[in-house]
């Protein structure tokens with residue numbers, strides 16, 4: 001089971017002085033390239049779903065493929081939602097299958113950033129999900145991701161970072177020390193002294209956004225000064241674009257698949273280079289041994305209804321149950337079903353799939369669950385059993 005807790009994965013990198021890569025997954029070609037690179041290098045990897053890209057594809061359709069890739073591989077994987085702008089987007093990401101969320105409210109005033117991040121931490125931690133906050137501002141300069149990060153660079157202050165981490169409870173912190181989203185014009189100047197001060201001031205691992213264009217030496221110095229996760233996308237997109245342009249030049253028949261051929265290969269090559277440079281190569285086994293595996297969980301109710309209750313009344317109960325329970329944080333899906341055996345002990349089933357065992361505990365305490373159960377459910381059914389299940 002290669003899905004692991006994201007906070008455990010980043011803490012492992014932090015303890016062992018390397019950085020795990022969070023590579024932007026834009027489509028299946030990127031997904032395949034990133035996973036193949038991690039497998040080839042026997043490395044842990046974060047599959048990063050960037051919220052600003054959701055205008056180009058349906059996030060909820062891509063996530064099942066990302067989850068399938070994570071479960072099929074034998075290297076440790078975490079699935080992170082990047083640059084979520086609200087509590088609602090964090091809840092949506094957790095529902096869809098992410099076990100890490102990043103809160104992007106760093107453009108707001110310090111206090112607004114702090115309170116909004118704190119809200120996300122409360123909801124995400126109730127599901128066992130890792131939260132990354134950002135303090136300071138990493139702007140966009142050039143490249144397709146740049147336009148989503150308008151404004152001026154604002155450096156992270158070590159003094160503010162200490163208070164921010166303590167008061168929000170974030171598991172890791174993205175900092176601004178001179179990198180930009182997209183590709184930097186000219187040579188990036190990074191403030192290592194500031195980074196070292198922030199590292200000293202906070203108790204959580206640090207994250208760098210905007211890795212494209214940094215030199216090998218700059219990456220090494222970032223890691224030596226406490227960076228344990230690096231977000232990386234633009235260089236992968238650039239490699240994919242070059243490949244597609246070459247294909248267009250060479251392909252005369254206009255066969256669509258020929259235009260996209262080799263894209264996953266160039267993504268894989270660049271991810272492999274980063275994995276090796278950032279010290280992740282060969283870490284898969286120790287990460288799997290030392291990090292908690294991530295297991296989905298389920299709350300299942302088998303029940304019977306009196307014969308006086310009609311089929312349409314049962315359908316109404318199920319409909320109302322779905323509506324009331326789906327909104328609870330950590331609920332991924334709800335299935336209602338009927339047993340196939342007519343002479344079985346129970347005729348009906350309500351099954352709630354949740355993000356984790358922790359999410360089941362929060363679900364059972366949630367007022368919306370109690371309201372539905374006490375007003376619409378327990379009084380209508382005759383007998384029941386409940387089971388809480390964890391994936392094994």
Ligand SMILES: [Zn+2]
Pocket residue numbers: 083181209210231
């Ligand atoms: Zn970013």
